[in-house]
Amino acid sequence: MEEVWVLPAIPFAVFVVLGLVNRLIPRNGDFLAVLGMAAVVVLVGFVLADFQGAFDGEFFHPAAGANTYAFDWIDIGDGFFLIEFSTYVDAITMVMLPVVSFVALMVLVYSVGYMHGEQRYGWYFAALSLFVAAMLLLVISGNLLQLYLAWEGVGLASYLLIGFYWERQSAAEAAKKAFITTRIGDVGLLIGIILLWRVTGSFDIQEIIHAAEAGVFSETYLTIAMLFLFAGAAGKSAQFPLHVWLPDAMEGPTPVSALIHAATMVVAGVYLVARMLPVYDEVLIARDVVLYTGLLTAFMAATMGLVATDIKRVLAFSTISQLGFMFVALGVGAVTAAMFHLFTHAFFKSLLFLGSGSVIHATEEQEVSELGGLRKKMPITAFTFTIGSLALAGIPIFAGFWSKDEILHDLQKDGPLWAYALLAATAGLTAIYTTRLVLLTFFGKPRNQHAYDHAHESPPIMTVPLLLLASLATVAGLVVYSDVGQLFGFVGGIGEVVIAHGEPHVFAIDWAFAGAATATAIAGIVIGFAYWWGDAKRAVQAQSWAPELHQLFARRYYLDELYQAFINYGILGLSSVVAWFDKRVVNETGVDGGTQFIGFLGHRLKFLQTGRIPNYALGMALGVAALAIVAIGTT
Amino acid sequence: MIPLENFLILSGILFATGLYGVLARRSAILILMSVELMLAAVSINFVAFAAYLDGEAFSGLVFALFVITVAAAEVGLALGIVLRLFRERRTSYVDAADSLKW
Numbered sequence: 001m002e003e004v005w006v007l008p009a010i011p012f013a014v015f016v017v018l019g020l021v022n023r024l025i026p027r028n029g030d031f032l033a034v035l036g037m038a039a040v041v042v043l044v045g046f047v048l049a050d051f052q053g054a055f056d057g058e059f060f061h062p063a064a065g066a067n068t069y070a071f072d073w074i075d076i077g078d079g080f081f082l083i084e085f086s087t088y089v090d091a092i093t094m095v096m097l098p099v100v101s102f103v104a105l106m107v108l109v110y111s112v113g114y115m116h117g118e119q120r121y122g123w124y125f126a127a128l129s130l131f132v133a134a135m136l137l138l139v140i141s142g143n144l145l146q147l148y149l150a151w152e153g154v155g156l157a158s159y160l161l162i163g164f165y166w167e168r169q170s171a172a173e174a175a176k177k178a179f180i181t182t183r184i185g186d187v188g189l190l191i192g193i194i195l196l197w198r199v200t201g202s203f204d205i206q207e208i209i210h211a212a213e214a215g216v217f218s219e220t221y222l223t224i225a226m227l228f229l230f231a232g233a234a235g236k237s238a239q240f241p242l243h244v245w246l247p248d249a250m251e252g253p254t255p256v257s258a259l260i261h262a263a264t265m266v267v268a269g270v271y272l273v274a275r276m277l278p279v280y281d282e283v284l285i286a287r288d289v290v291l292y293t294g295l296l297t298a299f300m301a302a303t304m305g306l307v308a309t310d311i312k313r314v315l316a317f318s319t320i321s322q323l324g325f326m327f328v329a330l331g332v333g334a335v336t337a338a339m340f341h342l343f344t345h346a347f348f349k350s351l352l353f354l355g356s357g358s359v360i361h362a363t364e365e366q367e368v369s370e371l372g373g374l375r376k377k378m379p380i381t382a383f384t385f386t387i388g389s390l391a392l393a394g395i396p397i398f399a400g401f402w403s404k405d406e407i408l409h410d411l412q413k414d415g416p417l418w419a420y421a422l423l424a425a426t427a428g429l430t431a432i433y434t435t436r437l438v439l440l441t442f443f444g445k446p447r448n449q450h451a452y453d454h455a456h457e458s459p460p461i462m463t464v465p466l467l468l469l470a471s472l473a474t475v476a477g478l479v480v481y482s483d484v485g486q487l488f489g490f491v492g493g494i495g496e497v498v499i500a501h502g503e504p505h506v507f508a509i510d511w512a513f514a515g516a517a518t519a520t521a522i523a524g525i526v527i528g529f530a531y532w533w534g535d536a537k538r539a540v541q542a543q544s545w546a547p548e549l550h551q552l553f554a555r556r557y558y559l560d561e562l563y564q565a566f567i568n569y570g571i572l573g574l575s576s577v578v579a580w581f582d583k584r585v586v587n588e589t590g591v592d593g594g595t596q597f598i599g600f601l602g603h604r605l606k607f608l609q610t611g612r613i614p615n616y617a618l619g620m621a622l623g624v625a626a627l628a629i630v631a632i633g634t635t
Numbered sequence: 636m637i638p639l640e641n642f643l644i645l646s647g648i649l650f651a652t653g654l655y656g657v658l659a660r661r662s663a664i665l666i667l668m669s670v671e672l673m674l675a676a677v678s679i680n681f682v683a684f685a686a687y688l689d690g691e692a693f694s695g696l697v698f699a700l701f702v703i704t705v706a707a708a709e710v711g712l713a714l715g716i717v718l719r720l721f722r723e724r725r726t727s728y729v730d731a732a733d734s735l736k737w
Contacts, residue, residue: 606737607737609736609737611733611734611735614658614730617666621658
């Protein structure tokens with residue numbers, strides 16, 4: 001576990017090599033990226049075994065974490081300002097590592113098929129490797145500044161990959177939008193980090209947690225600091241109001257969407273809050289903000305996904321909504337439920353994205369209006385996509401059921417009743433829009449005959465990752481009952497105990513409760529069938545019955561227009577005032593005015609030079625007289 | 636002994652007269668004569684102070700000698716310039732030399 005820093009080092013080395021010389025290597029070095037990733041997956045297995053042996057089986061104890069300090073980077077004032085490189089491995093890290101590495105491996109293998117023949121093929125793998133390196137560094141970081149470094153690293157990789165097809169104006173703008181929106185959050189994160197450092201003098205996460213628990217901070221100060229930290233998490237994890245970048249981020253290649261915007265980068269915010277949750281438990285106001293932001297986002301995004309017409313957009317809204325679920329869990333203090341949902345969501349969401357990529361690759365179409373009836377032409381894709389959808393909707397034995405049920409259960413226990421009702425309704429909405437997507441894409445009559453004829457099943461290099469992820473989407477939920485799950489802190493089963501932020505609580509399945517959740521999901525699926533089966537007459541009718549509501553969802557609650565108006569009137573308005581000041585006051589009055597004044601003086605004073613000797617003689621005489629008066633006056 | 640102030644007053648009157656001549660005369664020669672008058676006044680001043688206040692050392696007298704020498708050299712130079720001016724402008728009035736103006 002001391003050498004866990006090797007994990008990010010491998011993909012980073014791949015990035016450097018591919019970034020510099022990918023044109024000189026055969027096949028642009030894609031095999032290097034895949035092999036590197038496979039090596040990381042294997043090494044994660046070693047770390048897992050090491051972790052299991054390290055704490056006498058007590059690895060789900062909250063104090064079970066290995067803090068490895070590697071070296072001091074900058075040390076000012078003998079410890080006053082210390083930037084060090086440190087790693088920390090605990091149960092949360094052990095959830096993130098396999099998720100990141102395995103999904104990345106699946107995506108990389110899939111990309112070899114999907115990106116075949118694209119220009120800048122080598123750079124694609126370089127940027128993906130950079131991303132994985134930064135993400136791995138993020139999850140093993142032991143101090144906040146290193147985390148922030150990795151945070152910015154994943155943001156950069158995201159920018160590079162969203163803007164991969166930068167010849168397309170919309171892609172370039174989407175990349176810009178993603179980076180700027182997350183940057184706004186990142187400023188908050190940095191302010192939060194600085195605020196925490198100011199009081200504790202340290203960036204080390206464990207030290208800060210202990211300081212907070214010891215009561216070093218004043219309540220208000222800590223609340224504000226944690227709210228700033230959450231701003232960063234909200235930006236990166238696309239929560240309201242900073243969610244606007246994620247739907248547009250679908251401009252990037254589909255495997256990128258699967259990796260970055262479904263499974264890994266967007267969960268960085270969830271990871272951060274989960275890591276710092278002991279501190280959030282000290283300031284419940286901040287934790288409540290997390291809860292309600294997640295709740296609002298989950299519901300809003302579900303409504304927007306209901307009317308979206310591009311497959312990837314629907315999945316993007318679904319991701320935002322599911323991230324909201326995770327934040328709701330964190331908001332009631334249920335770390336295990338949130339991390340569990342992160343775990344399962346990564347598998348089925350990336351599966352769904354890769355499946356959609358398979359459809360796009362085959363038909364060259366993304367809009368649902370051009371698809372339909374594809375299950376006959378692409379059976380494997382349809383099958384795996386359906387499995388992913390069942391997991392997303394929360395149907396029992398599939399992975400999503402277990403984690404979503406856990407979240408709803410914890411919310412019902414520890415949160416307000418109306419919040420539980422709203423989240424349950426959102427879960428129902430999830431089932432509805434998921435069914436809609438599956439029906440419109442794979443069933444019914446094909447809407448675009450040309451695309452339909454052109455469609456074919458994807459090559460094995462793409463379908464094998466799909467099948468692997470589908471099998472995980474099926475069984476990943478059952479880790480609660482197994483020893484494997486124990487490693488991740490998901491010790492479950494009836495009567496077992498798992499630690500959530502310090503207080504043991506029973507991770508047991510309440511069957512009545514689960515039944516209610518399942519019933520909601522099935523009801524959602526039934527509604528989906530009723531409205532969208534066949535030629536979807538009922539759906540068209542419903543749309544005409546409430547057009548403003550439909551528009552509200554379709555236009556994403558007009559938030560993009562709102563932000564644009566703010567930029568146009570607020571920011572550009574302010575900048576035009578500043579520009580006026582710079583032009584009129586500083587330049588014309590100050591600079592030009594100064595020169596003009598000197599010129600004016602010269603114009604007037606030149607008349608002193610008459611050229612007449614008597615005038616000069618008078619001048620001399622007067623000058624001497626003045627000097628004499630001054631000289632005599634001062635003696 | 637004649638009081639020192641008498642000499643100083645004399646020197647002052649001579650200097651003022653010379654100054655008036657420099658400022659109020661048009662003819663270059665007359666201006667030069669007035670300058671000489673100022674120089675003479677200054678010399679009287681120095682000699683008076685030397686005789687009355689200096690005692691054994693008489694630096695004022697030496698200074699007066701220098702003034703005479705410098706005056707002589709200066710007048711030679713100045714008359715040369717006046718001659719040049721006369722050849723250019725056909726007049727020796729100083730207000731003829733006013734081309735270096737704005």
